[in-house]
Amino acid sequence: MAYEKEKEIAIAAVQAAATVCEKVRAEMVPEAIEKSDKSPVTVADFGAQAIVCKMIKDAFPNDPIVGEEDADDLKTPEMASRLAQVTNYVKVVLPDATDEQIPGWIDQGNGDVSPRYWTLDPIDGTKGFLRGDQYAVALAMVEDGDIKVGVLGCPALKLGDRSGILFVAIRGGGAMMMNMDGSNPEKISVTSSSDIPNFRFVESVAHGDQDLHARIAQAAGITTDSIRMDSQAKYGAVASGNAVLYLRLPSAKYPNYREKIWDHAAGVLVIEEAGGKVTDMHGKTLDFSKEPRFVDTQGVIVSNGEIHDKVLAALAN
Numbered sequence: 537m538a539y540e541k542e543k544e545i546a547i548a549a550v551q552a553a554a555t556v557c558e559k560v561r562a563e564m565v566p567e568a569i570e571k572s573d574k575s576p577v578t579v580a581d582f583g584a585q586a587i588v589c590k591m592i593k594d595a596f597p598n599d600p601i602v603g604e605e606d607a608d609d610l611k612t613p614e615m616a617s618r619l620a621q622v623t624n625y626v627k628v629v630l631p632d633a634t635d636e637q638i639p640g641w642i643d644q645g646n647g648d649v650s651p652r653y654w655t656l657d658p659i660d661g662t663k664g665f666l667r668g669d670q671y672a673v674a675l676a677m678v679e680d681g682d683i684k685v686g687v688l689g690c691p692a693l694k695l696g697d698r699s700g701i702l703f704v705a706i707r708g709g710g711a712m713m714m715n716m717d718g719s720n721p722e723k724i725s726v727t728s729s730s731d732i733p734n735f736r737f738v739e740s741v742a743h744g745d746q747d748l749h750a751r752i753a754q755a756a757g758i759t760t761d762s763i764r765m766d767s768q769a770k771y772g773a774v775a776s777g778n779a780v781l782y783l784r785l786p787s788a789k790y791p792n793y794r795e796k797i798w799d800h801a802a803g804v805l806v807i808e809e810a811g812g813k814v815t816d817m818h819g820k821t822l823d824f825s826k827e828p829r830f831v832d833t834q835g836v837i838v839s840n841g842e843i844h845d846k847v848l849a850a851l852a853n
C-alpha cells in the first residue's frame with residue numbers, strides 16, 4: 537500500500553512519544569511552564585516533540601516538520617535543570633540522547649508548510665494532560681495540501697474494552713483503531729444517525745462557544761448533553777462511532793482565534809477515512825496548504841457526514 541514507510545515510522549514515533557508522556561504523568565506532577573501566549577507547556581511536550589522530530593528526520597531527512605513547540609525556552613541557563621529532565625525522559629526511548637542534542641531535535645519542528653511536510657502536536661490538550669484527563673500525540677503528513685497519513689495516539693482514552701487507543705489513517709486506505717502497542721487492530725467507521733445511544737456530540741472542555749454548541753446540536757436533533765473531552769481524542773470518538781458530531785465554534789471571548797493545522801490534521805484524515813466529514817462553520821474545506829494557522833476558515837465542524845448539512849444550515853440561520 538502507498539505510504540507504508542511513512543505509516544510505520546509515524547506509528548513508531550507516536551508510540552515512543554506517548555510512552556514518555558505517560559511515564560512523565562506517572563512519575564511526577566508535571567509543572568506547567570507558561571508560554572508567551574499564556575498557554576502551558578511541560579517537560580512531556582518538549583520530550584514528545586524531540587522524539588517525534590528525531591524519528592521523522594532520521595527516516596525522511598528532507599521533509600519539513602511544522603510542530604507546535606520550539607526550544608527557545610529551554611536554551612537559557614536558568615532552564616538547564618528543565619532541559620536535563622527532558623533529556624532523561626527522552627532517553628527512555630532514545631537511550632543515546634544528550635542535553636546538547638535535544639534543543640536541536642525540538643527545533644526541527646520549526647519547518648514551514650511546504651509541498652510535502654509533517655505537522656505535529658506533541659501533546660494536544662496540554663491542559664487535559666495536566667489535569668489527568670485526555671490528551672493526544674497528533675502527527676500527520678501532508679502532500680500538496682492533502683493529508684496522506686494521520687496518527688493519533690490517545691493513551692488515556694477508553695472506548696468499550698479498550699484503554700489507550702491509537703488511531704491510524706492513510707488516504708484511500710481507511711481508518712483503524714488499535715491498542716497503543718499496535719495490537720488488536722480494528723477498522724473503524726462513523727455511525728449512522730439512527731444509532732440512538734451514540735447520537736450525541738463532543739466538545740472541548742475549555743474552548744469554543746458551549747452555549748452555541750448546545751443550540752446547534754439541538755437544531756440537528758441531538759437532545760442529550762455533550763461529552764466534554766480535551767484534545768483530538770474528540771475526532772477519535774466520532775470516527776469510531778461513539779458520537780456523531782464534534783463542534784468547535786469560536787467563542788465570543790476569542791472571536792478572532794484561528795485554529796492551527798496541528799490541532800486538526802491527523803484527526804481530519806481519521807474522520808474522512810472513517811466516512812465522516814469535516815468543514816469550517818461555513819462549510820468550507822480546511823486548507824492545509826498555506827500556513828500553520830487556517831487563514832480563510834473559522835471554527836471546525838466534524839460529523840458522521842449524514843447530519844453535516846443540517847448542522848451547517850442551523851449555523852447559517
Ligand SMILES: Nc1ncnc2c1ncn2[C@@H]1O[C@H](COP(=O)(O)O)[C@@H](O)[C@H]1OP(=O)(O)O
Binds near residue numbers: 604664740744767790
Ligand atoms: N480560543 C481558542 N479557541 C479554540 N482553540 C484554542 C483556543 N485557545 C487555544 N486553543 C487550542 O485548543 C487546543 C486544545 O483543544 P481542546 O480544548 O479541544 O483540548 C490547544 O491546541 C490550544 O492551542 P494552544 O496549544 O496554543 O494552547
Ligand SMILES: [Mg+2]
Binds near residue numbers: 657660661798799
Ligand atoms: Mg493542540
Ligand SMILES: [Mg+2]
Binds near residue numbers: 659
Ligand atoms: Mg500541544
Ligand SMILES: [Mg+2]
Binds near residue numbers: 575576604662
Ligand atoms: Mg499548547
